Structures are given as structure tokens and as C-alpha cells.
Amino acid sequence: MRTLENRRPRQQIHNLADKLPQHSRGTAQRGSRRSGEPPAWVGYAFIAPNFIGFLLFTLVPLLFALLVAFTKWDVVSGIEGIQWVGLQNFVTLFQDKDFWESARITFFYAGASVPLTTVGGLLLALALNGPIAGRAVLRAIFFIPFIANTVAIATTWILLYHPTYGPIDIALRALHIANPPLWLVSSQWALPALILMAVWGGVGYASIIYLAALQDVPQELHEAAALDGANAWTRLRVITLPFISPATFFLLVTGFIGASQNFGMINLMTQGGPGRSTTVLSYYIYLSGFQFYRFGYAAAMAWVMFVVVLLLTLLLWRFQRHSVFYS
Numbered sequence: 001m002r003t004l005e006n007r008r009p010r011q012q013i014h015n016l017a018d019k020l021p022q023h024s025r026g027t028a029q030r031g032s033r034r035s036g037e038p039p040a041w042v043g044y045a046f047i048a049p050n051f052i053g054f055l056l057f058t059l060v061p062l063l064f065a066l067l068v069a070f071t072k073w074d075v076v077s078g079i080e081g082i083q084w085v086g087l088q089n090f091v092t093l094f095q096d097k098d099f100w101e102s103a104r105i106t107f108f109y110a111g112a113s114v115p116l117t118t119v120g121g122l123l124l125a126l127a128l129n130g131p132i133a134g135r136a137v138l139r140a141i142f143f144i145p146f147i148a149n150t151v152a153i154a155t156t157w158i159l160l161y162h163p164t165y166g167p168i169d170i171a172l173r174a175l176h177i178a179n180p181p182l183w184l185v186s187s188q189w190a191l192p193a194l195i196l197m198a199v200w201g202g203v204g205y206a207s208i209i210y211l212a213a214l215q216d217v218p219q220e221l222h223e224a225a226a227l228d229g230a231n232a233w234t235r236l237r238v239i240t241l242p243f244i245s246p247a248t249f250f251l252l253v254t255g256f257i258g259a260s261q262n263f264g265m266i267n268l269m270t271q272g273g274p275g276r277s278t279t280v281l282s283y284y285i286y287l288s289g290f291q292f293y294r295f296g297y298a299a300a301m302a303w304v305m306f307v308v309v310l311l312l313t314l315l316l317w318r319f320q321r322h323s324v325f326y327s
Contacts, residue, residue, distance in 0.1 A: 065302060092297065108191065112195050121205070125209075146204050153201065158269060161183035209247050216243065242325040252316060285305070
């Protein structure tokens with residue numbers, strides 16, 4: 001009797017399933033999607049434009065540039081003018097003194113501007129995170145340089161750096177500095193002038209990133225440390241900096257990538273001069289490709305720069321495993 005009673009509910013379920021329509025039974029058995037849920041191809045249709053854009057405007061040009069890096073091509077002669085030269089472009093590159101000089105300038109520019117921007121953004125964020133009047137307005141003001149038009153920024157700084165009637169040199173003369181720097185027309189001061197401008201333009205963005213990170217720092221830890229007698233510097237070093245270390249890592253990685261690709265400001269303000277004092281790698285690649293029509297050589301330099309930036313990023317990524325704290 002007990003066996004028959006146990007079988008009855010099971011038999012009733014099978015009978016009910018047989019009465020269901022075929023498509024409902026298949027849906028119930030597979031459990032693929034609920035009623036009213038769109039099919040899977042709808043989701044793929046939404047992300048298809050992004051994949052198509054990446055394929056046409058990123059992946060294909062990237063692979064084409066890799067192919068061109070092993071050729072000699074002046075682009076004027078068309079596709080028929082492409083000559084396969086193998087590794088000759090890379091051999092020439094490593095023997096090119098101008099390439100190594102541009103690489104040195106690029107490392108100096110990125111190595112100075114990125115840490116200064118990061119530290120400046122942190123100090124500004126700490127200042128704006130406190131209870132000060134007009135804090136929201138100040139945040140917007142400091143962020144404006146990051147979103148302002150590049151041509152407008154370059155024109156403004158050219159006027160500021162003018163050696164005769166520029167406000168910066170006028171202020172320095174008012175401070176009894178007889179021979180202020182000539183800035184953009186001096187091979188000694190042109191690169192520091194660009195670094196100063198890069199820091200000015202990036203500090204606001206870095207401060208916004210740090211302000212967002214500071215909101216996640218537990219205030220109870222600061223209160224407990226203050227009760228234990230820890231001063232402001234100790235609380236910053238032991239509590240705040242570890243909690244905002246992911247933001248620091250993000251700013252360093254994106255900052256070095258952006259600084260290595262900087263082209264617009266240099267093209268607008270110095271054109272790589274005076275002499276070659278501000279000819280970074282990105283501008284040297286532009287000169288080789290679009291001024292001297294050595295597209296194969298320019299593509300080889302671009303790929304070498306890509307590999308160097310990739311290795312630097314991987315090195316920072318490996319370093320963050322031991323130095324970045326994720327709460």
C-alpha cells in the first residue's frame with residue numbers, strides 16, 4: 001500500500017506533463033528562459049555595434065600596422081608599392097640615435113608628469129574632502145582643465161609662457177628674477193614647461209578619482225587611531241593610503257599609458273622643438289610616417305612603444321599584488 005501511495009503523485013505529475021503543449025514542455029524541461037524573456041540573439045544584437053567598431057577601427061588597423069612594420073612603404077605608391085624587408089626596420093630602429101633620444105625624452109616626460117600629477121591630485125583631494133566653503137564649486141573648477149578643448153588650452157599656455165609679455169615671466173620679474181626662463185623657446189625649459197602644463201591639466205581628474213576613493217575609507221578607523229594618539233600623518237600613512245591604493249594604481253597605469261601617447265599638446269605648442277628637446281616617441285613616429293613617408297619604419301616604432309608600455313603595465317600589475325590593498 002505504501003508503495004502504491006508513493007507512486008501516485010509521481011504518476012499524476014507525468015500525466016500533467018503529457019497534457020502540457022509541446023513547446024511549454026520543452027521550455028519547462030530545458031529551463032532556458034522564462035516566459036516573456038527575449039531570446040539570446042537580442043543581447044548579442046545590442047553588443048554587436050561595439051564588437052563591429054572594435055573590429056573595423058581597432059583590430060584590423062592594428063594587424064595592418066603589424067604587417068606594415070615588416071615592409072618599406074611610402075603610402076603614396078599605393079598598396080602595390082609595399083616592399084617586404086623583414087626585420088630591417090627593427091634593426092634600423094635600434095641603431096637610430098634619434099629614436100633613443102626620443103625614448104629618453106618620453107621616459108623623462110612620463111616619469112616626471114605622472115607622479116607629480118598623482119601626488120598633486122591626492123593633496124588636492126585631501127584638501128577638498130574637508131569641510132570647506134564652496135567645496136562643490138571648487139571641485140568643478142579644478143576638473144574643468146581635464147575636459148577643456150585642447151586647442152584652447154594650448155593657446156592659453158602659449159600666451160602664459162610668452163617670454164616678453166607672458167604673465168608668468170612678468171610675475172617672476174616682479175619677484176626680482178632678472179632672467180626668467182624663456183620656456184617654450186628654450187631647449188632647456190621647453191620640456192619642463194610641458195610637464196608643468198600636463199600636471200595642471202591632470203590634477204583635477206586625479207583629485208576626483210581620489211575623492212571617490214576617500215569616501216570608502218572607514219571613519220571609525222580614523223577615530224580609533226586618534227583615540228590611541230596617532231597624529232594626522234600616521235593616520236594618513238597607515239589608514240588612508242592603503243585604502244586608496246587601488247585608485248593610486250589606476251592613476252599610475254592610465255597616466256603612464258596616456259603620457260607615452262601624448263601628441264596633441266606637443267604638436268600644437270612646440271612641434272618637437274626647440275631642436276629635438278620635446279620630440280617624444282609619439283611625435284617622432286608622426287614625423288617618420290607623415291613627414292618623411294616612412295610608414296614601415298613608423299609602424300615598427302609604434303609596435304616597439306606598444307610592447308614597452310605593455311611590459312611597464314604588467315610590471316605595475318605585478319607590483320600591485322603586494323602593494324595594493326583591496327577592502
